[in-house]
Amino acid sequence: MTDRDRRDRxxxxxxxxxxxxxxxxxxxxxxAPVERSARVRHAVHxxxxxxxxxxxxxxxxxxxxxxxxxxALVLIAIPLMLPTGQxxxxxxxxxxxxxxVEGLVEALADRAGPGDARTLVSDAPVHADEWxxxxxxxxxxxxxxNGASVRLDVGSRARLSTAMVIELTEGALYVxxxxxxxxxxxxxxxxxxxxxGTQFEIRMHESALRVxxxxxxVEVWRxxxxxxxxxxxxxxxxxxxxxxxxxxxxxxxxxxxxxxxxEIQIDGRPLAASLEAISREHGWRVRxxxxxxxxxxxxxxxHGSVAGLAPLEVVSVAVTTSxxxxxxxxxxxxxxxxxxxAAPEEEP
Amino acid sequence: xxxxxxxxxxxxxxxxAFEEFFSGYFPRLYRFACARVGGNEDVAEEITQTTLIRxxxxxxxxxxxxxxxxxxxxxxxxxxxxxxxxxxxxxxVPLAEDxxxxxxxxxxxxxFGGDPEDExxxxxxxxxxxxxxxxxxxxxxxxxxxxxxEGLSVSEIAARLSVxxxxxxxxxxxxRRAFRDGFALVADSATAVASRExx
Numbered sequence: 001m002t003d004r005d006r007r008d009r010x011x012x013x014x015x016x017x018x019x020x021x022x023x024x025x026x027x028x029x030x031x032a033p034v035e036r037s038a039r040v041r042h043a044v045h046x047x048x049x050x051x052x053x054x055x056x057x058x059x060x061x062x063x064x065x066x067x068x069x070x071x072a073l074v075l076i077a078i079p080l081m082l083p084t085g086q087x088x089x090x091x092x093x094x095x096x097x098x099x100x101v102e103g104l105v106e107a108l109a110d111r112a113g114p115g116d117a118r119t120l121v122s123d124a125p126v127h128a129d130e131w132x133x134x135x136x137x138x139x140x141x142x143x144x145x146n147g148a149s150v151r152l153d154v155g156s157r158a159r160l161s162t163a164m165v166i167e168l169t170e171g172a173l174y175v176x177x178x179x180x181x182x183x184x185x186x187x188x189x190x191x192x193x194x195x196x197g198t199q200f201e202i203r204m205h206e207s208a209l210r211v212x213x214x215x216x217x218v219e220v221w222r223x224x225x226x227x228x229x230x231x232x233x234x235x236x237x238x239x240x241x242x243x244x245x246x247x248x249x250x251x252x253x254x255x256x257x258x259x260x261x262x263e264i265q266i267d268g269r270p271l272a273a274s275l276e277a278i279s280r281e282h283g284w285r286v287r288x289x290x291x292x293x294x295x296x297x298x299x300x301x302x303h304g305s306v307a308g309l310a311p312l313e314v315v316s317v318a319v320t321t322s323x324x325x326x327x328x329x330x331x332x333x334x335x336x337x338x339x340x341x342a343a344p345e346e347e348p
Numbered sequence: 349x350x351x352x353x354x355x356x357x358x359x360x361x362x363x364x365a366f367e368e369f370f371s372g373y374f375p376r377l378y379r380f381a382c383a384r385v386g387g388n389e390d391v392a393e394e395i396t397q398t399t400l401i402r403x404x405x406x407x408x409x410x411x412x413x414x415x416x417x418x419x420x421x422x423x424x425x426x427x428x429x430x431x432x433x434x435x436x437x438x439x440x441v442p443l444a445e446d447x448x449x450x451x452x453x454x455x456x457x458x459x460f461g462g463d464p465e466d467e468x469x470x471x472x473x474x475x476x477x478x479x480x481x482x483x484x485x486x487x488x489x490x491x492x493x494x495x496x497x498e499g500l501s502v503s504e505i506a507a508r509l510s511v512x513x514x515x516x517x518x519x520x521x522x523x524r525r526a527f528r529d530g531f532a533l534v535a536d537s538a539t540a541v542a543s544r545e546x547x
Contacts, residue, residue, distance in 0.1 A: 019524060020496040022531075025470065026477035028497050029489070032378040032396075036389065040378075040397040041370050047401045052361035102430050104394040119401050137394040137431045154434060259434060 042115050043106075050118075092129040095160040096142040096150065098122055099262040103137030103154070131159045134171065139260040148184055149176040153203075153256050172203035174257045176280075177216075191222040191237050199280075200229075201257065209237040212247045214254070214283055250283035250331040258282060264314055266306055271322050272297040278311050279333060289336035297322070297335065351485075352412030359407055374400070376482040376489075377420055383475070384428050395431060399424040415485060480531045488523035495520055 031037075092109070098120050106117035107130040117133070118124070126132060126142055134140055134156045142150045146163045156171025166173065166186045176199045177184050186193045186202050190209040193202050198216025202209065211220055212234045219226040220235055220242075227242055229235050234247040247253055261281045266274040272294065275286045288294040300322045306314045312328065319326040319335060326335045357365035377399060382392035402423050410419055481489035487509060494500040494508065506516035 015528070016524065019492075019528065022473075022477060023481075023492060023496045026474040026481075028493055029375075029379060029478045029481060032375045033389070036378070036393045037374060040374060040393060040400065043397055044370060044400045044404065045366060048358070048366055048404045049361075051404050052359070055359070056361070102434060103427065104398045119397065121401065121405060135394045136388075136391050137398065137427070137434070139434060256434070 039115075043117065043119050046116075047119050047121075092127040094125040094145065095128045095163050096126040096144045098124045098126065099141040099143045099149070100260055101141070102139045102260060104135040105138040105140040105152070106133050106135075107131070108133065126160060128161060129159075131157055133157045139256065141260045141262055143262075146181050146184075147178060148181045149178075149262070150174070151176075151257055151260050153260075168202060168204060170204055172201060172256075174201045175199070190239070191220050194219045194221060194226075199283075201254075207238055209235075211235045211237070212253065214249045248283070248331070254283055258311070264306060264311065266302045266314065266318060267304060269302055270298050271300040271302055271318055271324075274302055274318055275315065275333060275335070278315055282311060283331065284328070285332045287332055287334050289334065293324075293335065293337065297324075350412065351416035352410070355407050355410045355412070355416065358404070370400075372487065373417060373420055376417060377424055379478070379482060380421055381424055381428065383479075384425075385431070391431065395424065395427045399427050402427070415483075417483060417485075476534060477531065480527060480534055483530065484523060484526055488519065488526060491516070491520055492523050492527060 098105075099122070101120055101122055105120045107120050107124075107126055108117040109127065110129045110131070118130075120126070120132070120140060132140065132142070132152060134152045134154055136154060138152075139154055140152045142152075142160070144150055144160065144163050148163075150158075150160070150166065151174040152158055153172040153174075156168070156173060158166055158168045158171075158173055160166050164181075164184050166175075166184070168186055168188045173186060175184060175186065175195060177195050177197055179197055182195065182197045184195050188202065188204055188209055190204070190207075193200065193211050196217040196219070198218055199214040200216070200218045201212045201214075203212075209220075211218060211229055213229045213231055215231050217231075218229045220229060220237060221227075222237060222242075227235060227237075229244075232246050232249060234245040236243040236245070258281055264274070264278055264281075269277075272286075275297070278284075279286050288297060302318055302321070306317060309317065315326060315328075315333060323338065324335055325338050326333055328334075354365055354369060358369055374396065378392055378396045381395045381399070382389060385391045385395065399420060403420055406423075410416070414422075481492060483489075484492075491505055491509065494505050495502075500508070502516050502520065503513055505520065506513045509516060509519070511519070
């Protein structure tokens with residue numbers, strides 16, 4: 001062995017000793033708790049198998065379509081080959097589809113074991129016998145088959161028994177039935193809320209039920225008697241009492257609802273309809289400087305994507321590209337024509 | 349096996365690839381999440397699960413340009429950011445690779461005493477070492493721990509990894525080099541961040 005070899009070896013040994021002492025000071029990295037690991041593994045594995053199955057089915061379907069060459073064969077093949085969703089086949093009817101999901105949201109059929117929960121992703125179906133649970137990190141927006149939008153806040157548990165009946169046992173739910181659905185019920189152990197074409201939030205507390213009405217009317221039924229709540233009303237219902245207060249239709253009280261709202265689509269929609277849709281989500285109102293402008297706004301059709309933009313940015317982009325201007329004031333978007341004497345914006 | 353090859357096997361439905369993927373990444377990702385949500389294990393579990401599920405859904409978009417773990421960490425960061433914004437949480441989590449631990453802590457290894465400042469430096473150093481191990485490819489981090497903390501022989505490591513003695517020896521050598529280089533880089537960057545923050 002040469003001196004150089006010995007020097008190299010000695011230097012390598014020193015390096016290795018330093019590395020060893022550094023690692024020993026840090027100690028072994030803590031492993032994830034076994035129970036948590038098992039739970040997550042089960043859920044991820046289930047999702048992975050469904051994902052693989054879905055891809056395989058889609059590939060086969062494409063191949064079948066390519067080979068069949070006749071519409072008749074395709075018609076026979078489709079019902080046999082369509083994916084059945086992510087989990088094991090569920091017999092109950094589909095009552096909703098996931099519009100948007102953030103964090104962990106799971107669906108668990110009534111008779112299934114706790115390990116059989118499906119992790120919900122966008123576009124996943126929700127069946128009538130499934131409890132949808134949002135954990136500490138999750139929120140979900142569901143599109144019910146009748147068109148209503150139902151949103152669950154973190155820490156909630158709800159089931160859509162049918163498209164018109166929702167059971168809520170924990171957390172909070174927001175319902176926007178639009179103008180076409182009425183009579184949708186949210187049943188809780190402390191009472192039932194029935195809508196009359198409205199937007200409202202219903203939140204379970206330990207021994208109270210809070211209902212906030214944004215638009216329309218909600219009837220809260222307790223002991224076979226209705227308590228009617230109008231827009232801007234906040235009802236707190238306990239075993240012994242009903243307290244009525246007020247709530248604004250916009251602002252931080254509705255922050256979580258806006259946060260999980262489905263993406264805004266403006267492509268191909270008139271400016272007026274786009275502004276109405278954004279305003280509806282936020283509880284704002286739209287006002288035009290004059291009646292003629294309102295008519296014009298209904299005739300301006302927008303094109304393009306606003307994905308990733310905040311709602312106010314969408315309003316700004318839509319209004320500005322339409323050659324108009326706007327301001328947001330006390331929950332009202334005021335749209336007006338560009339003033340001819342307005343000072344031009346400074347160049348950056 | 350490269351990360352891209354592993355991703356392709358997963359997409360193809362290879363059960364062994366799933367086991368490798370889960371056992372290889374879950375603990376590292378869980379630690380990654382846990383350190384960033386103030387040690388809340390329930391939240392860390394949910395975030396890790398959501399991250400892995402999103403990763404599987406998007407796996408076909410993974411091009412192998414970054415290490416798979418780096419890609420998972422990016423998805424995990426998004427989940428954590430979403431959770432923070434949904435819950436209005438602003439956590440001040442001092443993280444080894446994101447923030448302070450300094451070269452000074454490293455140089456002062458020999459002088460570690462029992463006072464609180466030493467303890468803080470030791471914790472920071474520990475986080476830095478563990479984060480570096482977590483970011484090494486494949487099972488390299490495990491192999492280094494087995495060799496230098498558990499004291500396993502090369503043969504025993506070869507047996508654990510189901511590879512030949514020569515392959516284990518080579519893996520250890522590459523792992524040592526990667527750890528040294530990676531640790532130096534992370535420590536340098538942490539020192540720079542600390543200097544900027546203090547200056």
